[in-house]
Amino acid sequence: MKPYDNRAWLLVLPVFAVVLFSAVLPLMTVVNYSVQDSFGNNQFFWNGMGWFRELLDPSSELGGRFLAALGRNLVFSGIILAIEVPLGILVALCMPRRGWRLAVVMVVMALPLLVPWNVVGTIWQVFARADIGLFGAAVNGLGIDYNYAGNATAAWFTVIIMDVWHWTSLIALLCYAGLRAIPDAYYQAARIDGAGRWAVFRNIELPKLKRVLVIGVLLRFIDSFMIYTEPFVVTGGGPGNATTFLSIDLVKLALGQFDLGKAAAMSLVYNMMTLLVCWVFFTAMTQLDAARERVE
């Protein structure tokens, strides 16, 4: 049992200070803005919950665009999770156990994860174009009219396939780590018990992957919920606002239009939503850990 010692706060102080400076201070200014309105010229007056009410009102301009962007984010996250999680698990199951092949595979898999996000956007911006990109040319060559700049479906398709290309490796690597932790004896026992491949997956591998999958789904959901750079570089949020996700809209509002009150209100609600999701997953994970500890 770990000893109780409040002096440990001294060790935590640097982190506390840094994150306080980086997180709390800015958030305080956001809260400040969110309850004020301005005549311009830096003159502010109290607006109470005004911005928030407008934000959550679908009939208002602000509310309409906020809820539309939120809807787009939820659909986007849903789709990419539905693709990346099974694909990641599948790839993890196919990865070699050891040796030089493993090193090569891991390096190639990690490459998309280390590409700066704007370069990810640039790569796909080019790759998906019909005139200068292999993918775009190939799809159009198959007879499908594919133009992400003009067609909303094509834009969505491009953004999704870009995210899958970008992030599946993360899930795969996490699952691979989880799989490696399973002792050989489990597979041996399953052979003796006459279990087929699917039974082995369902009864041995999948349960042991639960914990890493919770982590992976959390990371991917949150990161896809916050997505900004990649779609911004490829589609700029368009065509129209077909791919204008929450972050893109927020930045437009805050840094483009300098609509501080509205942007601040949106920021807080946005932040609150991610906190809520975080809390749900955190609870799930601590419960999984507690269950594991009870048994061991």
Place this chain on the structure above:
Amino acid sequence: MARITLDGIGHAYGPRPGGPADYALQPLDLVWEQGLAYALLGPSGCGKTTLLNIISGLVQPSHGRLLFDGTDVTHLPTERRNIAQVFQFPVIYDTMTVAGNLAFPLRNRGMDRAGIVQQVARTAAMLGLTEVLDRPARNLSADAKQKISLGRGLVRQDVAAVLFDEPLTVIDPGLKWELRSKLKAVHRALDLLMIYVTHDQTEALTFADQVVVMEGGQVLQVGTPAELFERPDHTFVGHFIGSPGMNLLPAEVSGMEARVDGHALPLAGRYAPLDAGRIEVGVRPDFVALTDGPGLPVQVDRIDDLGRVRLARVRLGRHRMVATVPPDAVVSGSEARVRIDPARIHVYADSRRVAPL
């Protein structure tokens, strides 16, 4: 199945083995009879787990043939051999209840529901798991889980041999005895061939009808616990079994006498003059006793009082020995005499026992 025959079974690390160091298991011949319990005893790395895995089919031997009742099963896949294996730590399916775990091997083999229910109930009763049948398996204690692992092996009616790979490793010491008794009870009830790998001699000697002592990839001796104790064929067996192990003294042997550092030890048998290789005589501390009467003069270094017995660490000439101190003897000073029972002295040349003429 009546027996398992190992015909020249060996396993080398690489494709072209040169000397003994290239083998995980050196080629051996063994026959194991149905209904008996065998222990594979030896230190880590002696090849016992490799041998076990060859029998279960998890490892393909590089040499030799494996026969189950005369049928060559060397290349038969694990699931088609009639064996079950229990591992060092409990292997259970977290997603299922205890009943589900026990039913799993039967479901995979396509047995009907009624049959499964009956078999599961029978096996659970035998192992004392009936009360927990409907509980999730993952919440139980380690020893219950090991029983489930064993149960999954016993639930199949076609199982003829059960293999154990150090199954008591993660069990609490207090529960080890209980689980061991359960294993023996199951063995008596089911007339199975049981093969038990361990590095703990107490487990091996209490569990097994026959013990196979292994070291460095070789089988050194196969025998009942009594045979191993009284007549070790190899100095390692003598040393490994018994606590403390056998005393080994370099000697010259000729006729009915052995000479250790100038001291004469009478032997119970006649031996041809031995001069080739390293000659040693071995005798267990149990048969070397401090005495007031006539005996060999020794220097006493230390007396260890273990409660139920006292052991004396002595030196005969330059060589160390362990002797027993009779309960009422008083040891004073550092000089004493020991009496060695000639019938219990064995002669070893290059670590192997030499039989008297």
Place this chain on the structure above:
Amino acid sequence: MTARRFILATYLLALSLPIYWLVNMSFKTNAEITAGVSLWPHAPTLANYVRIFTDPSWYMGYVNSLTYVAINTVLSLACALPAAYAFSRYRFLGDKHLFFWLLSNRMAPPAVFALPFFNLYSAVGLFDTPWAIALAHCLFNVPLAVWILEGFMSAVPREIDETAEIDGYSFPRFFVRIFVPLIANGIGVAAFFCFMFSWVELLLARTLTTVNAKPIAAIMTRTISAAGMDWGLLAAAGVLTLVPGALVIWFVRNHIAKGFALGRV
């Protein structure tokens, strides 16, 4: 067996193809690029790379990026090490809540912080310096580093700490001489992720800089300007941003493999 190899090979090919395309483009002239889709450069040229290496407005971008990433990694690790130790070894008032609050910052949308950071760093005079971005990235990198390091530290038995104390080591000496080498793999994993998330981030890096400390990511997005896209140049710049990442993976590949197995997951 072959099904597994096939799936893996297809996946790896799909991952490599877009990157190959970028490399492909970087060796072409704009004329060749706009002329049509060709699988390899028919008239390969190094002009794009030469331009980047000789034009300060381009190569300074890399220098700036590497600067703030390095500062951030060092800063994050330096803060995170003692904090992770505290979480790993002690219970204290509010520890669980603090841990959660830290993690939640990792999950905060940078868009929310774009404007406040803009104001904050202008106010303290750090705007348009690598320090601004390094500090801003601490928002999510420090919690991540704490989380990763705590996992590795918890795997080191307390007895080691106690033995060192009995042997007369002062805490700093124990930490540096004994403890840190034991968690070297964990530090490697944490450093890798700090590097990764700082190197790839665009929004905050662009918001907090204008001229002096502009990172390469911002310079590249600036190239979306009037005179049409200089695709070859853009591609070359992109390829060069991959180099630090590839180097880092190559050098830490063993640590990552081991770290994944031992650590939090």
